[in-house]
Amino acid sequence: MFSHSASTAVNLALNLLLLFSLITWALIFAKGWLQWQLRQQNDAFTRAFWQASDLTAAERSAQNARGTLAELARHGFATLRQLDQRANLAAAGDRQMVMERGLSQQVRKSQHKLESGLMLLASIGSTAPFVGLFGTVWGIMNAMEGIAQTGAAGLEVVAGPVGEALLATALGIAAAIPAVLAYNYGVRVTRLSVAEMERFAHDFMALACHADAQGR
Numbered sequence: 001m002f003s004h005s006a007s008t009a010v011n012l013a014l015n016l017l018l019l020f021s022l023i024t025w026a027l028i029f030a031k032g033w034l035q036w037q038l039r040q041q042n043d044a045f046t047r048a049f050w051q052a053s054d055l056t057a058a059e060r061s062a063q064n065a066r067g068t069l070a071e072l073a074r075h076g077f078a079t080l081r082q083l084d085q086r087a088n089l090a091a092a093g094d095r096q097m098v099m100e101r102g103l104s105q106q107v108r109k110s111q112h113k114l115e116s117g118l119m120l121l122a123s124i125g126s127t128a129p130f131v132g133l134f135g136t137v138w139g140i141m142n143a144m145e146g147i148a149q150t151g152a153a154g155l156e157v158v159a160g161p162v163g164e165a166l167l168a169t170a171l172g173i174a175a176a177i178p179a180v181l182a183y184n185y186g187v188r189v190t191r192l193s194v195a196e197m198e199r200f201a202h203d204f205m206a207l208a209c210h211a212d213a214q215g216r
Contacts, residue, residue, distance in 0.1 A: 007138060007139065007142045009134075009135070009138045010135045010138055010139045010142070010164065010165065010168060012135075013131050013132065013134055013135030013138070013168050014135060014167070014168055014171060016131055017128060017131055017132060017135075017168065017171040017172055017174075017175050018171070020124045020127075020128050020131075020175040020179070021171075021174065021175040021178075023120065023124065024121065024124055024175060024178050024179045024182065025178065027117045027120065027121055027182065028178065028182045030117070031117055031182075031186060035189055037067075038067055038068060038193070041065065041066045041067030041069075041070065042067045042068060042069045042070075042196070044065065044067075045061065045062070045065040045066075045067055045069050045070045045073075046069060046200075048061040048065065049061055049062065049069075049073065055077075055207070055208070058073070059073075059077045062074050062077060068110045068114075068193065068197055069196070069197065069200050071106065071110060072103065072106050072107065072110065072197055072200060072201060072204070073200075073204060075102060075103065075106040076099070076102070076103055076106075076201070076204050076205075076208065079098065079099055079102040079103070080099075080208055082098075083098060083099070096205070096209060099205045099208065099209075100205065103201040103204065103205060104201070106201075107194060107197045107198060107201060110193075110194075110197060111190065111193075111194050111197075114189075114190045114193055114194075115186075115190055117186075118183055118186045118187060118190070121179045121180075121182050121183040121186065122179075122180075122183045124175065124176070124179040125176045125177075125179035125180035125183055126176075128172045128173075128175040128176040128179065129169075129172045129173055129176050130172070131168075131172055132168045132169040132170070132171055132172015132173065132175075133168075133169055133172060134168075135165065135167075135168025135169070135172070136165045136166055136168045136169040137165075138165070139162070139164055139165025139166075139168065140162060140165045142165075143162050143165060
């Protein structure tokens with residue numbers, strides 16, 4: 001795909017960096033779209049949940065909603081039904097502890113989904129510069145070998161091969177920068193989402209315990 005004058009190793013490095021760049025931008029757009037959707041879904045569900053007249057109406061709003069908070073609410077209501085029926089070992093034990101355990105497990109499950117793709121971005125951000133450096137070093141080695149064989153060391157002889165070799169380093173940096181920025185931003189957004197889910201879980205548990213104390 002790149003210059004035929006470059007060595008096979010340099011071309012492989014350049015093509016690999018191009019693949020890294022394509023994967024990075026695909027993940028950026030995919031996760032950006034997902035995060036925007038989740039924000040809209042969570043905002044809509046939060047309004048519907050807290051405007052509900054009672055827990056039964058709140059559960060209906062959770063059944064018809066999408067997003068991480070709606071999934072958390074559905075899991076919470078399912079745990080409440082298990083506690084009322086004591087149908088299995090998962091519902092055994094103190095009511096508050098069972099609720100905390102169930103909601104915490106759902107938060108962790110949603111967190112793992114939100115973190116998908118971040119490790120790949122981190123890997124690309126950390127390895128792309130080294131792939132580019134490898135292509136540069138290999139290209140310069142080939143250029144020096146060609147100069148030694150021909151015995152000519154003029155600028156017109158050196159500039160082409162060395163320029164192609166340095167292109168690998170430039171592409172490595174160009175692929176790494178957006179990957180690192182996207183990773184850092186993704187980690188921050190994931191932490192904020194997890195904090196939001198933990199706040200909702202705390203409020204849900206307090207609401208459920210209060211309703212239970214009043215006989216729900």
